[in-house]
Amino acid sequence: MSDRWAVAATDGGGALLVPLGRDGRPSGDVRAEPDLVAAVGSRPEVGRWVWRSTAEIYPRLLGAGVRVERCYDIEDAESLLLGHEGRHGEPRSAAAAWARLHDRPVPPDPPQRAAEPGSQSSLFEPQPVPVPFEDLLEVYADQQRRHEAAEHPDRMRLLTAAESAGMLVAAEMNGTGLPWRADVHRAVLDELLGERYAGGGDPRRMAELTDEISAAFGRRVRPELPADVIRAFAQAGIKVKSTRRWELAEVDHPAVEPLIAYKKLYRIHTAHGWGWLQDWVRGGRFRPQYLPGGTITGRWVTNGGGALQIPKVIRRAVIADDGWRLVVADADQMExxxxxxxxxxxxxxxxxxxxxxxxxxxxxxxxxxxxxxxxxxxxxxxxxxxxxxxxxxxxxxxxxxxxxxxxxxxxxxxxxxxxxxxxxxxxxxxxxxxxxxxxxxxxxxxxxxxxxxxxxxxxxxxxxxxxxxxxxxxxxxxxxxxSAADWALLMMAALRQSLKAAGLRAELVFFQHDEVIVHCPAEEARTVAEAIRAAGDLAGRIAFGETPVRFPFTTAVVECYADAK
DNA sequence: AGTCCTCACCGG
DNA sequence: AACTCCGGTGAGGACT
CATH class of the missing domain: 1.10.150.20 (5' to 3' exonuclease, C-terminal subdomain)
Known part of the structure; x- marks a missing residue:
């Protein structure tokens, strides 16, 4: 019995599968099965599923209620290995990796599609470059060899394993979603921005500020246009190089205060206003599309929705379900x-x-x-x-x-x-x-x-x-x-495992560089907080080995995210 | 009409 | 006091 299997989806919902040996090569026959979900779901003893792309396959499994323990994402690993080898620009698809192995023409990677707001599919998936299952297996075996050639093979294996775990976390968080009260969000918008007028245009409070600004300059000014504001100041005899808040704050002019107030509201209106709510919140959940390792440093990004830039005032809309809590944990001075x-x-x-x-x-x-x-x-x-x-x-x-x-x-x-x-x-x-x-x-x-x-x-x-x-x-x-992102990835992987092992109903719902939110029944909150602390410790030991350095969290158990700090 | 750039803000 | 590092976001405008 192998604890590592490779799987690929086939047309019509089927699957090809094969057990893998320690050398990364098949240790049995390839079998074709008619139902991907059943093929994976009926093999809970498999410890790690090797597949081309988590984004391609895992949302389908999650949609059918099948979660896996661990995985290995071949195309994500390809990207990390290429980078380690100093070959960042080369195409990262499995098909490209196979072509390189055989000195064939290397197909370019397809462009990424734009995000679809509220989409249930977890990661934004470029159109895959098709690759035969046998070729995929060959690429995987070769990647095992390339890990051995890394500067620190043990760490490199940890890195690809951890980022694959991150892919699972991302897909699962997208399925779960962050609890989001649209009614509370609207109340916040009404309070801050004022009501919207039926005919369109700025909401009341912003329109009033525009009037104040224009009155202060003695002419009509559009505060959202930096060039117009700079012109207006120049006509008032004041030279400003930009309209950045910190620069305007130095200027002594009656328009400055309403201008700064307008900027704050403008930002919320355009980035987290009614339009955003319409696009991104469905059924009481906000589902950002996380992409682990989306930046050069390994920090995650989200594709649409601005999940990693939620303004503090808007966090009032993040409220736990009845009888549930948010465990908000922030790593202390991580860097x-x-x-x-x-x-x-x-x-x-x-x-x-x-x-x-x-x-x-x-x-x-x-x-x-x-x-x-x-x-x-x-x-x-x-x-x-x-x-x-x-x-x-x-x-x-x-x-x-x-x-x-x-x-x-x-x-x-x-x-x-x-x-x-x-x-x-x-x-x-x-x-x-x-x-x-x-x-x-x-x-x-x-x-x-x-x-x-x-x-x-x-x-x-x-x-x-x-x-x-x-x-x-x-x-x-x-x-x-x-390296902080390395640690955070291991921490998230450890936390995911321990929440599952403990048999809790708790679910990971948010991750932002050094901060994690778990949504759980109130009675689980203490256990969850302890699990987070333990995950941070474990991640420190796994990443850095024996070290006296500790990685503590500041943890808050709240009903509303805005109350966490 | 679509693409690219700048601006200024949000978060870490 | 100055705006250093990493990103995403939309609007507006210049361009093709």
Whole structure:
């Protein structure tokens, strides 16, 4: 009996299946069965299902009430392995992987489809490039070999397994949905924005603010158009470079206050207003389409719905069902803790192994008890702050925590020199490639055009180019944020397993970088909170091995999300 | 009509 | 005091 099976869907709802041996190759005959759901559902003893794409197959199983224990997503693994091998741009489909194995022409990946609001299908799935089952099995076996060639094979196996688990979590959360009270949301909108007029246009409160702004300028101004606002200020004799809130706040003019108020409402109106509610909330649930590993650092994104940017005021609409609760858990200072674990800086590990406020402990050691300064210094080190007080604080940080600062400095230098940079588990940041517009989004490129800073005369001769330094900031942050995403992925996988093993009715309903929400009957809340704490600990041990660093959570048991903080 | 870009905000 | 790192979102406007 094998505990690992490969499966592929066939036309008409059927399936091809085969047990796999330890070497990743089939250990029995391929069998064809007429019903995919029955084929998987009748084999609960299978420990891990190997398939081309979770997005393709798992929503169908979930729809029929079949959950699986673990899986291995071949195309997701292909993407991670290609990255690790420094081949980020190559097509990641299983068909492409097979073609590369056989020196055949490699088919390009299809473009991704746009999100369909409220869709029950979990992950947005590009049109698959068809691949025969035998070819798929060959690709899988070869991927096992490629794991062995990784810089740290054990970590690389952990990474692909964890992200596959993330795919399961994402699909299941999409099926479950985040409890969302449309009536409460509408009440919030009415209260903040005012009623809508039958004829369309801005709601009442926004229209009133537009009138106030126009009165202050003495002419009609459209506050949602930055160019119009800048013009209006210029006519009033005030030069502003932009209409960003922090810049306007410095200006002494009667239009400033209503302008800032308008911006806040405009944002809610356009991004989380009545239209959003109409599009994204069905049957009391909000179903964002999560995509694990959707960013270069491994953080998740959602495709539509803006689930990772829900404004605080709108969180009032997230309310548990009757008799149920939301367990909202936030990892405490995840980034400096992760930096301690990956750099093995003795001082920072000691600080991150103590209970209590990490920034306070850092400030006691290096900043004479000034917590704000300590926090700024730590974040500056992680974000690559290059000016102001940050530099002075960074020097103090370097004296007390030399290995931690050296770790991010090394990552920055590697980025500037176009070398590959990896997270702890082996997710790899691409070096900037090419010179046109075909590079990875977010990676500063070297190109022939001078950057804005260069044109403005800020270029520093004798030092790395502006773009190289931008890459350095990127990779400096990448090793910390990405390793934090590694940890979070393992934490979610562990939590999913333990909730299931405990036989609870609790369900994971939300995940946002360092925060998780579980929806559960009130009487399960204490057990769930403990499960979250244990999952964080376990993830720390699995990811980083023996380390004194702890990963505690701040946990709240609430009926309404807005009450969690 | 569709695509791409900028702006400014939201969240971590 | 300044707006550093990672993203998504819509509106408006310039362009093809």
């Amino acid at each position: 400096p803790r992760v930096l301690a674990a990956i750099s093995r800086d003795p001082g920072l590990m000691e600080v991150a192994g103590q209970p209590g406020d990490l920034y306070k402990a850092v400030s006691d050691r290096a900043f004479a008890g000034d917590r704000d300064m300590a926090k700024l210094a730590v974040l500056g080190a992680v974000y690559g702050q290059t000016s102001g007080d940050g530099l002075k604080n960074l020097a103090a940080l370097r004296r007390r925590f030399p290995r931690a600062v050296a770790y991010v400095d090394d990552a920055a230098r590697a980025g500037e020199e176009m070398r590959l940079v990896r997270t702890w588990l082996g997710r790899t940041c691409p070096p900037a490639v090419g010179s046109g517009d075909d590079g990875e989004a977010g990676i500063p490129q070297d190109d022939d055009r001078p950057s804005a800073a260069v044109r403005e005369g800020e270029f520093t001769p004798g030092y790395a180019s502006t773009n190289a330094r931008a890459r350095g900031r990127f990779t400096r942050n990448f090793v910390v944020q990405g």
